[in-house]
Amino acid sequence: MTGATIFGLCGAALVGLGLFGAIVNPQPLRKILAFNLLGGGVFLMFGVIARRGAAAGFFGDPVPQAMVITGIVVAFSATALAVALMLRLFQLSGRIALTPEPSAEAQSRGADG
């Protein structure tokens, strides 16, 4: 067993863990966090594939490595958009949850934006 295999297994566990958090946790902020955790696991597995492709004097295949860098930046943009949506929801309704509003009162309050 090599270091790359261990981190590959670690990435697999992170994907499962992040998915669990994203499904089970009711708060949107925690879902976003769990989703980022999941993303870290996916990048790690991809990085392990890059590490296994070490050849020609490089310590890893540079193509998947560059794609992970692109992935990290794109994951950040998606996170920023998700956080902005969540904060706007909080601003309008005063609560942060994805379950339906218990009363119609808060909805009419939210309409004036």
Place this chain on the structure above:
Amino acid sequence: MTVSLGLDIGLAILVLSVAVWTIAVREAFASVVGFVVYGLLLALVWVRLWAIDIALTEAAIGSGVTGALLLGAASRTRHAKAEPEALTLIVRLAVAVFCALITAGLAAIVFLLPEPAPTLAPDAAANLSTVGVGNPITAVLLAYRAFDTFLEKVVLLFALIGVWSLAADRNWGGAPALWQSPDRNGPLTFLGQILPPVGVVVAIYMLWTGADHPGGAFQASAMLAAMWMLTMIAGLTHVPRISSTGLRFTLVVGAAAFLLAGLAGFYFAGAFLAYPPGYSKALIIAIEVVMTISVAGTLVLLVAGPPERGERP
């Protein structure tokens, strides 16, 4: 060999423990702190996988800038009422089994990966001298797969347009409400005056050395973004209004320069985003410089969020 294997196992256990804590802890704020620690530990994992460029990006953007964004969100929603648990215990157990199955499937894939591993490293190495840069990852990002990187710039801009479009109508064109230190003589002001010159030099170094060594445009952008954010939260510079033409130009110029260089490729080298022989390194550095400034601005404004102050004296 066994010592380094032990180190890897220990690091993997540490990453998983912090990840479990991030998911399980009750307060959202503590969870975000756990996530930042997780990102930094992940950067160490990337170092162990000999991917220094990814380690720098993970520490700067994956952990640092994302951490700043999530900490801001957690502190703004601090007073929100706690929502009751939405799922029953049985459903949670079913989800746990489902996620464990997915992990088991992925773990099986790790053991069943083809041997020898497919790799593009020899091709990347063979063409490195044509591109003129020594860092293969920079060559992939700005030459071999430059189209991906160009589209990524556009994705960043679209995300920012998405964030801005969440502004209330009366605030459109105003400035985002980034948290600012009320104490004008505090340590934050001192740091805001001392650190940026050093940070800017470090960013320029990272950008320049990225051509041949680990580093590059994204890491430099994150550094510049951190410095700009520091001066803003210390109250030394104003958060710009999103209607400012200068600001909008700064944000768009990176993608625009990339697009222009790509179109010029049709004329000078016969293909979109192709560089004329002999000029590729100069062109790559030029694109990277402009891109770094644009990406830094975009990162800061994505963290700052939609405009919340429409009328300003």
